Amino acid sequence: MPKKKIAVKPKCTRTKKEKTAKEKTAKATKTKIVATTAPKVKKKVGKQKTLKQKMAKQLTPREKKLLEIKKTLMAQKDALLAEAEQALNALPGQTVFPDLGDQATAETERSFMLRLRGRERRLLKKIEDAIERIEQGIFGICEKCASEIDIRRLEARPVTTLCIECKIQQEEEEKLMEG
Numbered sequence: 001m002p003k004k005k006i007a008v009k010p011k012c013t014r015t016k017k018e019k020t021a022k023e024k025t026a027k028a029t030k031t032k033i034v035a036t037t038a039p040k041v042k043k044k045v046g047k048q049k050t051l052k053q054k055m056a057k058q059l060t061p062r063e064k065k066l067l068e069i070k071k072t073l074m075a076q077k078d079a080l081l082a083e084a085e086q087a088l089n090a091l092p093g094q095t096v097f098p099d100l101g102d103q104a105t106a107e108t109e110r111s112f113m114l115r116l117r118g119r120e121r122r123l124l125k126k127i128e129d130a131i132e133r134i135e136q137g138i139f140g141i142c143e144k145c146a147s148e149i150d151i152r153r154l155e156a157r158p159v160t161t162l163c164i165e166c167k168i169q170q171e172e173e174e175k176l177m178e179g
Helices: 016-058 061-089 100-134 152-157 166-179
Strands: none
Touching: 061 100, 061 152
């Protein structure tokens, strides 16, 4: 097996003073490079903030209102969920009272509480649907006539899916069905 020749580097002929001087200049240039790049990074962050500000400025007043409505809906959803949890823990179980009057009162209160929870559950479903429509970009558009719902109506009733004209028409039709 032939032996491999290993190349040996000649020893450096520089003195310690030359080495340290070169190392110092190298260190100095590295710190200069770092010092010059650091403000650029800050400028980029500053540019990102301005881009966010520009994007915020590009939102129409209607879009800004819709974002506010979404925040309101999220807060309302959280409040309903917290309330429902407390009510679930506080809901009295079915108990038997010796007096029929007390028994009837307890049953009426329990029925009333359950009815309220049912209404809150339906409202929670409407809130979730409204948040989903906001995320899809179809919030504020009437389901019946496909026109934009007035922003004042959305602020008053954020879970609505019908414009005021279609809602009036729907209520009139319901009145005719009842009478």
